[in-house]
Amino acid sequence: MTLSNEQTGTAVLTRLIVRRERVRILIWTAAVPLLVLLTAASVKGLYPTQHDLDVAAEASEGNAAAIAFNGPAQGLDTLGGEVAFQVGTFGLVLVALMSTFMTGRQTRAEEEAGRAEMIGSLPVGGHANATAALLVVAGMNVIVGALVALGLVGLDLPVAGSVVFGVSFCALGLVFAGITLVVAQISENTRVVHGSAGGVLGVAFLLRAIGDIGDGTASWFSPIGWVQKTRPFAGERWWPLLVAGLFSAAAVFVAHALSDRRDLGAGLVAPRHGPPRAGRSLGGPLGLALRLQRGSLIGWTCGVFLTGLAYGWVADDVEDFVADNEAIADLIAGYGGASLTDSYLSQSLLVVALLGAGYTVQSVLRLRGEENGLRAEPLLATPVSRSRWVAGHLTVALAGSVVVLVAGGLGTGIAYALTSGDLGQVPRLTGATLAYAPALWLLAGLATTLFGLIPRGAMAAWAALIACFVIGLLGQALDLPDWARDLSPFEHVPHLPAADPSLTAPALLAALAAALTAAGLAGFRRRDVGQTS
Secondary structure, three states, X not given: OOHHHHOOOXXXXXXXXXXXOHHHHHHHHHHHHHHHHHHHHHHHHHOOOHXXXXXXXXXXXXXXXXXXHHOOOOOOOOXXXXXXXXXXXXXXXXXXXXXXXXXXXXXXHHHHOOHHXXXXXXXXXXXXXXXXXXXXXXXXXHHHXXXXXXXXXXXXXXXXXXXXXXXXXXXXXXXXXHHXXXXXXXXXXXXXXXXXXXXXHHHHHHHHHHHHHOOOOHHHHOHHHHXXXXXXXXXOOOOHHHHHXXXXXXXXXXXXXXXXXXXXXXXXXXXXXXOOOOOHHHHOHHHHHHHHHHHXXXXXXXXXXXXXXXXXXXXXXXXXXXXXXXXXXXXXOOOOOOOHHHHHHHHHHHHHHHHHXXXXXXXXXXXXXXXXXXXXXXXHOOXXXXXXXXXXXXXXXXXXXXXXXXXXXXXXXXXXXXHHOOOOHXXXXXXXXXXXXXXXXXXXHHHHHHHHHOHXXXXXXXXXXXXXXXXXXXXXXXXXXXXXXXXXXXXXXXXXXXXXXXXXXXXXXXXXXXXXXXXHHHHHHHOOOOOOO
16 A cells, blocks of 8 residues: 555544544643743742842752752753743653643554544545644644743743744654654553553653753753753754654654554554453452552652652752742742741642642543443443442542652652651651642542533543642742632642641531532433533
8 A cells, every 4th residue: 555545534534633632632732831931920020130040040050859850950040041940841741741642542542442443444544543643743742832932932031042942842742742652553552552651751751860960961861851952041952853853753653664563453562361360359340440540540659759759858958049039938938937948848748739639630530531431331231330430430539649649748758857867757748748638639529520510521620720730839929819829729728837737628628529529429320321511
């Protein structure tokens, strides 16, 4: 079959993907630039003078933990360099995740659900679906890169640095689209595809961190390191983007070559046979839910633990860091009477809790994924009731939220204890993190309500989480009104260890979470399984 025949129907499939995934496309392409631009606006307010930038640069350049977490210390004496340092690595990780999830969803997930086979029975080329998926994901990355560049230029940052920064986002997204496409030819399981690509992202982050702390050599083995070698706002270099571009093209070529060597729906590596008899734990919906979600739980737990380590490692030096910057000191010391260190730890634990909420939302929305994947209906045809099936996944979500929070608090406490010599910080900070559990449960209740009553709008739970991120991290810097900040459940939790402990607000949040969950369960019992609206 000729190349043109292999691509027959690509344009039609591209329009189909855009039509079907328009909500996800809108959320991703709006959320990532919004995060970058809000952070840039916040940094602008925190460092109003050159003296403030010089002090921040001096403090960060010698801080290995900050470099490992944020990226290379490049041009930190400029506003653009500080923006790239504060949000660059995190934004790049989000773009990589966007490309991974969207590429896997439009390729391997379509085959696993059987939809690719139905489409393949039409006059459609063998590579048309993969090409259409790549075109959509590439378009999303171009939009994200363009919005980031234009937004930074609108904030009066240098044009060259803004453009390079935006293009670096696009380049990394294309790299991970290619990586995901290759993995999708190897495994026939969507979760394995996402997990493997996520593992590559984790290794890339680690190699980049090791290289940035050291002499920079290890960073060249990381896609994140490639795009950060462009040095936005620090003497821009375009040629490292060629490395990312060549790698992306090579990955797409390899994926197409591998696709020709496998059957539709299968992977190059056949799944190993499971035991002839299932374990007793799989005899109920709770055991099945835990089995399905254990990889996600482990991944989120490890990620949040490492985040806690990074924040805890710099806590002992925070007072020296902000000594000459009243804007940052005022921002951190938002809890009257608390020390700067405790205020910083409170902000750090808030970030840990917000990240943990990502697991919570994803875990609850697994219900919708199972329903859309046509796996819920056969299960519910057995003696398993709807309530038991939902309760199994909710138990994993709620209990897993506590596990993730404990991991984040433990990481923060261990790192701070090692630097300060006070081992009592481990139980203190671990316990403080648990205060956010009711806020996470409230988001779980919201996701359950959407799943039960408005299944097609279940993805709005992610929008709610993004709003909580903006309010929690940038609400004070952006001077948001009190009514807007009160929309986030995280603002009603006592921000330990800086604030005084209280059970009133967490109890009310837990009660509201229970009410939302009950409403979602009632709605699901009354609607059709597989309902799309």
